[in-house]
Amino acid sequence: MRYHNITKDDMLNGDGLRVVLWVAGCTHKCKNCHNPVTWDICGGIPFDEKAKKEIFECLQKPYISGITLSGGDPLHPANCSDIANLIKEIRRDYPEKTIWLYTGFCWEEVCTLDAVQNADILVDGPYIEEEKDTSLHWRGSANQRVIDVKKSLEAGKVILYCED
Numbered sequence: 399m400r401y402h403n404i405t406k407d408d409m410l411n412g413d414g415l416r417v418v419l420w421v422a423g424c425t426h427k428c429k430n431c432h433n434p435v436t437w438d439i440c441g442g443i444p445f446d447e448k449a450k451k452e453i454f455e456c457l458q459k460p461y462i463s464g465i466t467l468s469g470g471d472p473l474h475p476a477n478c479s480d481i482a483n484l485i486k487e488i489r490r491d492y493p494e495k496t497i498w499l500y501t502g503f504c505w506e507e508v509c510t511l512d513a514v515q516n517a518d519i520l521v522d523g524p525y526i527e528e529e530k531d532t533s534l535h536w537r538g539s540a541n542q543r544v545i546d547v548k549k550s551l552e553a554g555k556v557i558l559y560c561e562d
């Protein structure tokens with residue numbers, strides 16, 4: 399897996415202050431994507447042990463609520479297993495921290511993946527310019543959903559974490 403950036407103390411991509419990993423690779427090609435530089439799966443730099451250590455050190459800070467995995471698309475087929483492994487390691491070492499996952503795929507396409515099943519929140523769907531709404535929390539267009547993963551898996555249908 400390759401990545402572009404690790405941002406810290408981020409307040410825009412999930413609840414609380416978060417560390418955000420921006421991975422490389424996305425096939426959705428949304429019109430007016432906020433981050434087209436991340437589309438190339440060969441872009442950015444390798445996600446190595448040093449990058450992982452940087453994230454884990456950040457997660458140790460008590461005021462950091464958790465991690466958000468974004469991009470690019472963390473669920474691009476080339477990223478999926480590395481992301482699933484990273485999530486498992488974070489769960490093991492930091493069980494009190496929350497894990498948010500952004501993807502251009504819809505819940506129905508990815509809800510059986512390990513990476514999704516072990517996350518807390520999935521923000522799903524492509525960005526659709528015609529449905530842009532800057533008043534929404536944590537997403538850019540109204541088609542995208544902020545999904546409570548555990549409740550949705552238990553209910554067998556999408557349960558939203560927030561609707562506004």
Ligand code: SF4
Binds near residue numbers: 434471501502524
């Ligand atoms: S899914 Fe996200 S990163 Fe990918 S093209 Fe759409 S807005 Fe851009």
